[in-house]
Amino acid sequence: MDFLADPNSLPEIFVVGPAEINPFGASADAPQLFTEHTFQYEDTLSINWESHGLQMGGESRRNIENGVFDVSTRGSFYFYGLGEFVLDEPTFQFSAFDPEALAESPSECVQSGFNCNWEFPDMHRGFRNWELSFFLSDDWKIAPRFTLNCEFRYDLYGAPTEIQDRLSN
Numbered sequence: 558m559d560f561l562a563d564p565n566s567l568p569e570i571f572v573v574g575p576a577e578i579n580p581f582g583a584s585a586d587a588p589q590l591f592t593e594h595t596f597q598y599e600d601t602l603s604i605n606w607e608s609h610g611l612q613m614g615g616e617s618r619r620n621i622e623n624g625v626f627d628v629s630t631r632g633s634f635y636f637y638g639l640g641e642f643v644l645d646e647p648t649f650q651f652s653a654f655d656p657e658a659l660a661e662s663p664s665e666c667v668q669s670g671f672n673c674n675w676e677f678p679d680m681h682r683g684f685r686n687w688e689l690s691f692f693l694s695d696d697w698k699i700a701p702r703f704t705l706n707c708e709f710r711y712d713l714y715g716a717p718t719e720i721q722d723r724l725s726n
Contacts, residue, residue, distance in 0.1 A: 568632040572642050591624035610696035618688040627680045683720035689713040 567582035600612035635649040636642040694708040718724065 566635055570642075571633070572639060573635065573636045574638040578639075578642075589624070592620060593623075593696050594621040595619070596621075608698040609659050610698075612692075612694040612696075615691055616688075616690045618685050620684075620688070622684040623682070624684075682723060684717050684724075685720065686717045687713075687715040691716075 569580060569600075570582045571580045584597040593627055597616065598615065598618075599616035599679040601612060604611045622662040632650045639650045641648060690710070690712045692708060692710040694706070697705045697707070699705055
């Protein structure tokens with residue numbers, strides 16, 4: 558069984574204390590699936606004129622990252638000692654959602670104003686940004702053994718955006 562691909566696989570389980578057991582089950586940080594694409598366009602023009610060597614150019618880069626980061630959909634359970642583990646009484650548990658923690662019944666859920674769909678949030682994200690660069694350079698040969706180099710460069714790194722307006726900090 559592939560624990561990373563199956564959202565219904567074992568949760569992450571920790572038994573700590575006097576009889577500590579190494580954690581087992583699927584990591585709470587999975588699945589994480591990302592695809593990244595970078596489109597880069599660049600060009601340079603060089604001109605030699607008398608004692609000057611002029612260069613100018615630019616580059617544009619489009620970064621595209623699509624991914625899903627479904628953390629804690631299986632949950633993590635922490636038991637202090639084997640006794641709690643055998644009795645299935647975790648000291649602490651963490652999950653992206655737990656319907657039983659919100660309400661005992663659907664009617665309580667409606668009365669308390671909680672969302673009763675019991676669905677995990679959509680964690681698909683599509684990040685985008687632009688990076689632009691321009692430069693202008695002059696190599697001026699003033700004397701046979703002395704060349705003066707002057708260069709201007711401008712770089713712009715665009716702020717990331719998310720295609721469904723789900724960007725927050």
